[in-house]
Amino acid sequence: MPGALIKIDDYRQVAPRGTVDFLMRTGERLRGKRLVHVSASRYGPLAESLDRVVPILNDLGIETSWEITIGTADFDQVTRAIAKGLAGTEQVITDSMLARLRETGIDNAQRLSLSADLVMVHDAPPLGLVERRDEATRWVWRCHHDLSAAQPQLWNALRPMVQRYDASVFSLARFAAPLSIPRFIVYPAIDPLSERNREMTRAEQATHLDRLRVPRDKPILLQVGPFERQHDPVGVINAYRLVKRHHEVRLVLAGPPPAPGGNALGDVQEAASHDPDIVVIVLPPDPQVELNALERAATIAIQKPLKADFTIEVATAMWKGKPVIGTIAGGIPFQMVVNVTGYTVETVEGAAFRIRQLLSNPELIGRMGAAGREHVRRNFLVTRHLSDYLALIAHMTR
Amino acid sequence: MSETQPFVFLGCLDLNELLPHEAHDIRELLDQLEKVPVESVFCHMSAALLHRPVLAEAYPNDFSMWVGTEVRDVRLAERLAAVDAFYAGSMDRVREELIATISDHLQHLGSAPPRTQGKRFRFFVTHLVPVPTGHQARTLVEFRDALAEVDVSAVFYHTIEARYRAGRSRGDFAEWVGGVLGRADLADRLAHIDPHAGSLERIRDRHLSVLSDAIAAEEAA
Numbered sequence: 074m075p076g077a078l079i080k081i082d083d084y085r086q087v088a089p090r091g092t093v094d095f096l097m098r099t100g101e102r103l104r105g106k107r108l109v110h111v112s113a114s115r116y117g118p119l120a121e122s123l124d125r126v127v128p129i130l131n132d133l134g135i136e137t138s139w140e141i142t143i144g145t146a147d148f149d150q151v152t153r154a155i156a157k158g159l160a161g162t163e164q165v166i167t168d169s170m171l172a173r174l175r176e177t178g179i180d181n182a183q184r185l186s187l188s189a190d191l192v193m194v195h196d197a198p199p200l201g202l203v204e205r206r207d208e209a210t211r212w213v214w215r216c217h218h219d220l221s222a223a224q225p226q227l228w229n230a231l232r233p234m235v236q237r238y239d240a241s242v243f244s245l246a247r248f249a250a251p252l253s254i255p256r257f258i259v260y261p262a263i264d265p266l267s268e269r270n271r272e273m274t275r276a277e278q279a280t281h282l283d284r285l286r287v288p289r290d291k292p293i294l295l296q297v298g299p300f301e302r303q304h305d306p307v308g309v310i311n312a313y314r315l316v317k318r319h320h321e322v323r324l325v326l327a328g329p330p331p332a333p334g335g336n337a338l339g340d341v342q343e344a345a346s347h348d349p350d351i352v353v354i355v356l357p358p359d360p361q362v363e364l365n366a367l368e369r370a371a372t373i374a375i376q377k378p379l380k381a382d383f384t385i386e387v388a389t390a391m392w393k394g395k396p397v398i399g400t401i402a403g404g405i406p407f408q409m410v411v412n413v414t415g416y417t418v419e420t421v422e423g424a425a426f427r428i429r430q431l432l433s434n435p436e437l438i439g440r441m442g443a444a445g446r447e448h449v450r451r452n453f454l455v456t457r458h459l460s461d462y463l464a465l466i467a468h469m470t471r
Numbered sequence: 472m473s474e475t476q477p478f479v480f481l482g483c484l485d486l487n488e489l490l491p492h493e494a495h496d497i498r499e500l501l502d503q504l505e506k507v508p509v510e511s512v513f514c515h516m517s518a519a520l521l522h523r524p525v526l527a528e529a530y531p532n533d534f535s536m537w538v539g540t541e542v543r544d545v546r547l548a549e550r551l552a553a554v555d556a557f558y559a560g561s562m563d564r565v566r567e568e569l570i571a572t573i574s575d576h577l578q579h580l581g582s583a584p585p586r587t588q589g590k591r592f593r594f595f596v597t598h599l600v601p602v603p604t605g606h607q608a609r610t611l612v613e614f615r616d617a618l619a620e621v622d623v624s625a626v627f628y629h630t631i632e633a634r635y636r637a638g639r640s641r642g643d644f645a646e647w648v649g650g651v652l653g654r655a656d657l658a659d660r661l662a663h664i665d666p667h668a669g670s671l672e673r674i675r676d677r678h679l680s681v682l683s684d685a686i687a688a689e690e691a692a
Contacts, residue, residue: 095622
């Protein structure tokens with residue numbers, strides 16, 4: 074529903090029965106509560122989620138605002154190093170960098186409007202805001218990243234600041250770091266009415282696929298993800314080659330333009346250069362409709378990263394009725410019902426075997442796809458995410 | 472003439488909190504089961520139903536699921552799957568039964584228990600926030616029609632939360648049908664629907680089926 078202000082009522086057509094009425098009743102109960110989200114950017118996946126959630130929470134009666142912190146250019150370098158360190162890449166983090174994080178938080182706290190019943194601070198850059206918290210407001214730190222391998226020295230330095238919050242929220246239990254404050258688990262979700270997930274006619278799909286130069290004459294195996302070694306696009310090509318001995322298929326690998334250093338796009342293009350049935354797509358900026366069309370055209374979705382974050386692409390493919398073959402990295406197995414909505418695999422050979430199994434049993438593709446869509450409807454739609462937000466507000470401000 | 476006390480349907484929001492307890496093998500599972508709050512046993516035996524997919528072949532609680540799929544000790548998984556919360560009646564008794572089952576299994580295990588091949592077991596507690604759904608009923612027909620419409624969390628709240636944590640041992644549906652409508656026979660049938668057998672939607676359907684049969688019989692008479 075591009076360009077329109079989404080209302081909770083719009084989700085009646087897609088949410089499980091009774092859900093929208095229940096959310097509205099819950100909103101009535103919490104009416105007048107004030108929630109402030111704080112993040113460091115209005116762009117990226119987090120911002121896309123907040124873009125939808127904030128107006129709907131307001132529609133439900135929760136007075137919700139969204140504040141953005143600012144920092145100088147050198148602060149951006151600090152937050153990049155901290156993000157890498159928290160992700161497990163060894164970084165040099167100095168005391169002055171940590172002081173900068175704290176001071177920038179304090180500066181922003183003076184500038185931003187943080188008067189609320191609950192303040193939810195997203196990720197590390199605005200972490201230092203808590204240094205100026207008042208005790209009447211409840212503060213929650215929402216960490217969207219995997220802290221299981223965080224650089225110990227860095228985490229030991231940040232933990233006291235995190236523990237000034239009243240609670241933390243992580244996307245998966247395995248992503249959570251040890252903390253003395255409560256740790257809640259809230260899975261990410263997809264918006265079924267967004268450009269990425271809305272219904273799309275076959276004619277519109279065809280338009281986008283033609284523009285991306287994806288023929289529709291063979292079953293399509295699709296992996297969406299960065300052209301980086303940790304997403305193993307070359308492993309997917311190798312699995313496709315094993316399948317190709319038995320089935321006429323086309324492989325589509327789609328990802329954003331690679332960041333400098335460590336990218337595998339050259340290897341992928343080289344591997345694909347002699348096979349017209351491998352299509353490599355470097356996606357344009359904001360490729361929501363393109364991905365929607367690709368996922369709808371796919372026969373089987375593949376997610377074969379070696380290391381991953383939550384990987385919500387699994388749920389987006391399942392919502393479009395596609396079986397998913399994925400690794401056990403990050404959040405992939407938590408979105409699937411193994412052997413019911415798809416398969417988890419650990420090797421190239423395993424991926425090839427499961428693809429062949431599905432292609433040889435088309436009725437299984439339909440059955441798994443339908444089961445996947447229903448599983449997402451109950452567990453990974455934004456309506457469930459809203460319910461989690463409301464539960465958090467009710468629990469934290471009781 | 473006194474007015475019939477309506478049945479007010481409450482749904483619930485749920486929020487899962489990760490506890491600092493985890494297990495890598497069966498012995499650690501046993502140790503932690505003795506330490507965690509009983510609410511955590513409730514979470515893994517019953518609250519999992521709030522988000523469980525419809526799977527006939529799956530193990531019915533988180534403990535058996537983990538032992539079966541991650542530790543791959545099918546024998547113990549089957550025994551843990553048979554721990555019957557409906558029959559036990561309280562989560563303290565469920566915990567005792569889980570502990571006894573694992574202890575017995577370990578005694579008969581010749582070697583050290585195998586460690587998980589995949590995910591460790593992480594203990595949670597579930598915080599529930601009850602919220603009125605806006606549906607209420609004064610007659611059996613209204614009750615059935617409202618039950619068909621409410622958010623499925625209401626089924627959980629009135630059949631499981633009521634039974635195990637609020638101490639209303641027959642569940643709210645049976646209590647109201649028996650106590651307010653005076654239908655003891657129908658109340659018994661509702662009280663005997665095992666809320667752990669299947670998904671919440673399946674449990675809803677079983678209640679609707681029993682209620683529809685009773686309404687049809689009433690109309691025929």
